[in-house]
Amino acid sequence: MNDLLEITNLTICFNQGEKAVDSLSLSLRKGETLALVGESGSGKSITALSVLRLLDERHASYPSGEIRYRGEDLLQASEKRLRQVRGREISMIFQEPMTSLNPLHSVEKQISETLELHKGMRGSQARERCLELLQLVGIDNPESRLGAYPHQLSGGQKQRVMIAMALANEPDLLIADEPTTALDVTVQKQVLELLQGLQQKLGMAILLITHDLTIVRHYASRVAVLEHGKLVEQGQTAALFASPNHPYTRKLLDAEPPEAPLTQPRNGKPLLNVSNLDVRFPTRRGLFGKVKEYFHAVKRVDFSLERGQTLGIVGESGSGKTTIGHALLKLTTSSGSMKLDGQELAGLDQSAFRPWRRRIQIVFQDPFGSLSPRMSIAEIVREGLEIHDPENAETHDQKVITALTDVGLDPEARHRYPHEFSGGQRQRIAIARALVLQPDLIILDEPTSALDRTVQKQVIELLRDIQARYGLSYIFISHDLAVVRAISHQLLVLRQGAIVEYGDAGEIFRAPAEQYTQELLNAAFFYQLKDATTTTTI
Numbered sequence: 001m002n003d004l005l006e007i008t009n010l011t012i013c014f015n016q017g018e019k020a021v022d023s024l025s026l027s028l029r030k031g032e033t034l035a036l037v038g039e040s041g042s043g044k045s046i047t048a049l050s051v052l053r054l055l056d057e058r059h060a061s062y063p064s065g066e067i068r069y070r071g072e073d074l075l076q077a078s079e080k081r082l083r084q085v086r087g088r089e090i091s092m093i094f095q096e097p098m099t100s101l102n103p104l105h106s107v108e109k110q111i112s113e114t115l116e117l118h119k120g121m122r123g124s125q126a127r128e129r130c131l132e133l134l135q136l137v138g139i140d141n142p143e144s145r146l147g148a149y150p151h152q153l154s155g156g157q158k159q160r161v162m163i164a165m166a167l168a169n170e171p172d173l174l175i176a177d178e179p180t181t182a183l184d185v186t187v188q189k190q191v192l193e194l195l196q197g198l199q200q201k202l203g204m205a206i207l208l209i210t211h212d213l214t215i216v217r218h219y220a221s222r223v224a225v226l227e228h229g230k231l232v233e234q235g236q237t238a239a240l241f242a243s244p245n246h247p248y249t250r251k252l253l254d255a256e257p258p259e260a261p262l263t264q265p266r267n268g269k270p271l272l273n274v275s276n277l278d279v280r281f282p283t284r285r286g287l288f289g290k291v292k293e294y295f296h297a298v299k300r301v302d303f304s305l306e307r308g309q310t311l312g313i314v315g316e317s318g319s320g321k322t323t324i325g326h327a328l329l330k331l332t333t334s335s336g337s338m339k340l341d342g343q344e345l346a347g348l349d350q351s352a353f354r355p356w357r358r359r360i361q362i363v364f365q366d367p368f369g370s371l372s373p374r375m376s377i378a379e380i381v382r383e384g385l386e387i388h389d390p391e392n393a394e395t396h397d398q399k400v401i402t403a404l405t406d407v408g409l410d411p412e413a414r415h416r417y418p419h420e421f422s423g424g425q426r427q428r429i430a431i432a433r434a435l436v437l438q439p440d441l442i443i444l445d446e447p448t449s450a451l452d453r454t455v456q457k458q459v460i461e462l463l464r465d466i467q468a469r470y471g472l473s474y475i476f477i478s479h480d481l482a483v484v485r486a487i488s489h490q491l492l493v494l495r496q497g498a499i500v501e502y503g504d505a506g507e508i509f510r511a512p513a514e515q516y517t518q519e520l521l522n523a524a525f526f527y528q529l530k531d532a533t534t535t536t537t538i
Contacts, residue, residue, distance in 0.1 A: 003027040003068075004205050005051065005173060010065030012043075012050055012229075020046050021229040024065070030172065031199070033206040035220035035237070037213065037252065039452045040423055043229040044209045045095070048175045051207070052086050053077075069173070088118040091166035093159075095178040100162060101150040107134075107161055108146040114168045133164040137194060154317055159191055163198075170202055177209045181449070184316045184479035185523040192219055211452035213252060214482075217241055225249050255453040257486035260506060261310060262464050264489065270304035271440055271473050272328075276336035277301040279323050279497075297323045298334070299497040305490070307440065308467065310474040312488030312505055314481060314520065320497040321477045325443045328475070329362060340440070358388040361434035363427070365446035370430060371418040377404070377429055378414035384437045403436040404429075406469075407462060424455035428462065435466065443475045448483055460486050481524040485509050493517050 005028040012021040021043045028034045036044045049055050051067055053074060067074045069090065074082065094100040102110060111130045115121040121129055127146070134142035137160040150158055159179065166174060176195065180188040192215065199206055208220055216223055217237060224234040225248065233246040244250045279298035282291040298320040305311045313321045327334035330345075330353050338346045345356060361384075364370040371380055381400045386393070401411040407428040418426055427447060434442050444463070448456040460483060466472060478484050484491070484505075491505040493516065501514045512518045 002029055004030045004070065005207070006066075006068040007047070007051075008066045008068070010047070010050065010067060011063050012046055012055070013061050013063055014059055019229055020060075021050070024226075024229070024231050026224055026231070026234070028173070028205050028207060030205050031203050033199070033208055033219060033221045035208045035210065035216040035223045036226060037210065037216055037223060038226035039252075039454055040211070041228070042226040044226055045177055046229075047226070048092070048177050048207060048209055051175060052090055052092060053082055054092075084118075087114045087166075087171075088169045089171055090173045090175065091169070091171040092175040093162050093166050093177060093179045095181060101158060103150050106147050106149055107153075110161070111165050111168055114165060118169050129168070130164075133168055134161075136167070136198070137161075137164045138190065139164075159187070160194070163191070163194065167198060167202070171204060173205045173207065174199075175207045175209070178211070179208075180210070180212070180215065185481060185520055186316055188215075189523040213256075213453060225252070252454065255457045257457055257460050257482050259485060261487050261489055262468055264308040264467070266306055266309065269306065270339075271307040271341060272305040273339040273342075274304070274328070274337065275302045277324065277327060277334060277338065278336050279320070279327050279332060279334045297497050298327065300336070301492075301494075301497075301499055303490075303492055303499075303502060305441070305473050305475065307473055308471040309489045310467070310476055310487050311490045311492060312484040313475060313477045313492045313494060314479065314484055315494035315500075316520075317479070318496070319494040321494055322445055323497075324494075325362065325445050325475060325477055328443065329357070329360060355388070358384075358437045359440045360443070361437060361439040361441070362443040362445065363430045363434050363447050365449055371426060373418055376415050376417055377409075377421075380418075380429065381414070381433045381436050384433065388437060399436055400432075403432040406435060406466060407432045408458075422455075423451055424458060427451065427455075427459055431459075431462070431466075435470075438470070439472070441473045441475065443477070445477045446479070447476075448480065449478070456480075456483060463487060481509075481521065493520070 007024060007026045010021055010024045011019060013019055024047060026034065036047060038044055046055065051074065062075055069085065074085070108127065108130050111133060112121070112126040115126045115129055130146060131142050134145060139145050139157060139160055153161065179195070180191055195206065196219065210216060220237045222234065223237050223240050225232050225246065227248045233240065233244065233249045240249065241253065244253055277298055278300055280294040280296050283295050284293035286292050301324060303311065313324060315321055323332060326332040328338060330350060336346060337344065340356065340359065345353060378400055381403055382396050385396045385399060400414060404411045404414060409425065409428050409432065418429070421429065448459050451459065463474065464487060467474065474487070476484060476487055488505040491503065491508045492499060493501040493514070495516050500516045501508060501512065508517060512521060
């Protein structure tokens with residue numbers, strides 16, 4: 001048998017027989033990369049989890065089908081046999097490393113655990129193997145990282161630790177579930193090239209799950225497209241991208257963001273003018289609390305933003321993008337000048353600044369985390385009105401209805417709760433919450449990072465439409481350069497808190513002047529692959 005993994009007529013049901021995966025058949029050969037693609041809820045991650053029987057079988061069942069690994073049906077395997085397979089023969093990189101890594105255990109302990117379980121390694125032998133793995137995945141100064149805890153690592157470092165754990169026992173099959181979600185483009189490229197190199201070295205097969213079709217196009221051997229748990233199309237990557245047969249596949253491929261923002265009239269008068277913005281965080285204090293060392297997060301940044309325009313802010317993780325947004329909202333202490341419509345806001349204390357929050361709103365990266373699960377949608381959207389416009393309480397409900405309508409949601413759903421909505425709908429709710437106060441400026445912090453491409457496109461089109469109707473200004477913070485290009489009129493490129501390049505977004509995307517900007521664009525792939533017809537296998 002040539003297939004390392006063979007899934008045949010697999011059906012997965014939850015609770016009262018609801019089918020999450022329906023009669024799915026897939027195969028994967030040694031050394032091959034198969035990408036599973038589809039929108040959120042299409043069954044990608046559920047299929048991957050089912051291979052290792054990681055679904056809670058109190059709620060999940062397998063009415064039909066087989067999952068054969070080297071000819072053995074894992075659905076019929078005992079728990080003892082599954083423990084032998086998990087982490088040794090088949091490993092998995094989970095989607096969110098921060099929640100997958102144990103916050104109470106060091107890096108060394110978490111990697112050593114699988115070495116001890118499957119190979120009996122302990123003590124110095126396990127430590128040497130941990131160091132070897134950290135070097136293999138490109139962790140700088142691995143000796144200093146062995147004792148680190150997850151919260152002390154960057155997003156890219158946590159993802160590399162997850163990869164080290166998954167590769168500790170040199171598995172034959174690696175399941176990578178959204179391995180680059182929420183990573184900046186340079187770290188994405190590093191992680192994917194790392195997997196590519198390790199695959200060639202170890203000869204392992206990879207089941208790659210991602211919503212980013214650019215990554216699929218560049219790295220996968222074959223593609224399988226899922227819609228509502230059903231396989232609608234599969235084939236060689238280059239052939240499928242060049243000539244998709246199913247309407248759903250064509251819909252996914254057509255969901256790339258537009259290449260330029262809508263043209264907005266300019267009046268030359270800045271709504272927001274920022275100069276010498278500086279942010280420092282204390283890292284070491286003396287005996288009596290006096291700060292002795294600082295981390296310089298933002299270094300004398302200058303920019304301006306006109307009404308109705310969008311400023312995109314890009315850079316690697318830790319470059320200061322989100323810190324600038326928080327400083328503008330006085331969510332973190334800063335120095336420098338910040339003027340809104342000519343009014344200096346930098347010197348205001350929190351009480352004096354509070355009325356200005358009505359004019360400057362923010363949409364956070366994680367809509368589920370930023371929406372209270374105990375409040376209905378109406379209560380969430382209305383909350384700002386109750387704070388900033390309490391004297392007109394009789395108009396609040398109508399304003400909530402208008403805001404929900406503006407973002408394309410049914411106002412009749414306003415009495416439901418966040419968990420009853422999809423990721424894209426929750427992001428629309430977060431936008432409605434910001435929009436209901438009729439602000440002048442909305443800061444959008446990675447608003448599309450966890451959304452699949454079709455939903456990303458919907459959110460971008462929504463933001464462009466709202467901006468055209470109301471003349472809003474945006475500060476758009478993102479690591480996704482294709483999305484930034486679709487909405488930004490001006491572009492600010494940051495590195496280690498300092499400005500590398502600043503100016504017209506179209507000009508910078510066409511001809512970046514600085515090497516660092518060129519490296520970001522090279523890592524993003526999107527402009528390289530428009531006419532690509534070949535694929536590099538991971």
